[in-house]
Amino acid sequence: MPLQDIAKWIEDTKVLSRLTGIAAACLTATSLSGCLGGLDFAGSPDVDRTVVTSSVPLVRNDEDNSDAITVRNAVSSADISTVGGNPIPWANSTSGSAGVISSISEEKVNGTTCRRFTTTRHSYQGIAKFDGNTCLLGNGEWYLTSFGQRS
Numbered sequence: 240m241p242l243q244d245i246a247k248w249i250e251d252t253k254v255l256s257r258l259t260g261i262a263a264a265c266l267t268a269t270s271l272s273g274c275l276g277g278l279d280f281a282g283s284p285d286v287d288r289t290v291v292t293s294s295v296p297l298v299r300n301d302e303d304n305s306d307a308i309t310v311r312n313a314v315s316s317a318d319i320s321t322v323g324g325n326p327i328p329w330a331n332s333t334s335g336s337a338g339v340i341s342s343i344s345e346e347k348v349n350g351t352t353c354r355r356f357t358t359t360r361h362s363y364q365g366i367a368k369f370d371g372n373t374c375l376l377g378n379g380e381w382y383l384t385s386f387g388q389r390s
Contacts, residue, residue, distance in 0.1 A: 305333045306360055307386040310340065311373050314356045315381035319345050329358070336362040338369075351375065353384070 309331040317327055322343060330337040338359040345354045353374040360367050371386035 306331050306336045306362070307371070307383055309336075310338070310356070310358050310360075310369070310371065310386065311381055311383045313340060314343055314354050314371070314373055315375075317343055319343060319354075334362065336360055348374070 309329055313327055313329040317340075324342075327340040327343075328337070329340060338361055340356055340358040343354055343356045345352060347353070351374050353372055355372050356370070358369050358371070360369055368389045369386060370389055372384045373381045374384055376382050
């Protein structure tokens with residue numbers, strides 16, 4: 240290849256390289272313009288202001304009920320005479336929650352045996368303290384009359 244042909248080939252390569260760079264820059268700018276078009280930098284009237292984040296209401300789920308039943312079972316099966324002030328751990332394999340019942344007190348209300356208790360619940364929602372009450376019905380079953388998070 241003569242020297243003159245090599246110089247022309249190098250010059251053609253430089254031109255091609257520059258054209259490729261310009262084409263890539265244009266393609267990038269075109270792509271990004273689509274991403275920025277929906278942002279409301281200037282208070283565009285086209286923005287839907289009816290959509291609000293965090294507007295989904297909190298729904299109580301079966302997990303909460305399942306934890307309450309697990310705690311009720313632990314409280315109702317505890318032997319009050321031997322528990323004393325010792326904490327009673329509980330775990331719910333259905334919800335993945337666990338906790339510790341820190342106090343149980345038993346009393347008779349109109350001839351019905353009831354137990355008040357305080358427990359913690361460690362769940363995916365965090366750690367919280369709960370108070371509750373369960374009573375023994377005439378048929379031998381314990382009924383949870385209250386179970387709520389302390390405020």
